[in-house]
Ligand code: ADE
């Protein structure tokens with residue numbers, strides 16, 4: 001039987017719709033990664049910062065920062081200019097240099113994840129000043145998202161393979177790309193295998209690690225010598241090192257990644273999620289606790 005003409009018309013539409021639901025390489029940490037980072041950050045906010053965050057959150061957030069942390073990944077489809085702000089790439093070297101690597105495809109300086117973190121931090125410093133002309137709700141939602149992104153190692157990766165997006169491989173039996181493995185699959189596998197399919201159980205474990213095993217590390221993670229801007233530049237350098245030493249290491253096109261890769265890389269993912277949460281809280285506390293004499297941050301490192 002010949003297909004009904006409607007079916008023929010609808011098919012490309014369905015394909016298009018499906019493609020737009022999960023565009024390749026669209027996400028940073030997947031939704032879950034971003035939510036976990038922000039749930040950790042919420043635990044470490046000062047009273048003043050928590051109050052400012054409450055004041056700035058949109059009503060749809062239900063009073064929780066974590067609800068809006070994935071937002072920027074949807075926003076990139078109508079704010080096209082924001083797409084390069086989720087990452088930074090290097091010319092296949094294991095080091096990040098702001099002046100060389102922080103730009104969009106048109107060469108505009110500062111248009112990368114490090115520049116974005118400094119820019120939105122800068123904007124949020126105008127909170128409480130009536131002359132602020134920024135949409136500080138969006139500034140907060142962008143900042144909370146990008147601090148997560150800069151901690152995903154492959155968000156500071158190689159230009160040539162778009163941070164692993166063009167490296168096709170198998171994650172166990174499933175066809176994926178390397179970038180997606182780090183955004184989503186390592187986390188999903190852990191949630192499924194270790195946490196009874198509950199993201200909240202994983203967050204609780206990360207929070208427990210922060211008060212036990214990692215408690216001595218927190219002050220190092222928080223150590224940010226840069227008084228004029230955030231330490232996003234340092235976080236990007238850490239990420240490209242982790243990309244070289246863990247994400248890209250021993251990986252090639254069409255390889256199958258399984259238990260060996262998962263068990264050796266999962267600790268890196270856990271630590272980066274926790275670091276991102278702690279550092280997001282640190283940045284927000286600095287912004288909203290700061291006294292008037294603090295030197296305002298600037299965009300360029
Ligand atoms: N697109 C190009 N490079 C990218 C990266 N490093 N991360 C995410 N998306 C990208």
Ligand code: ZN
Pocket residue numbers: 025026027028029152155179183
């Ligand atoms: Zn990503």
Ligand code: ZN
Pocket residue numbers: 027028029072073086145149
């Ligand atoms: Zn992102």
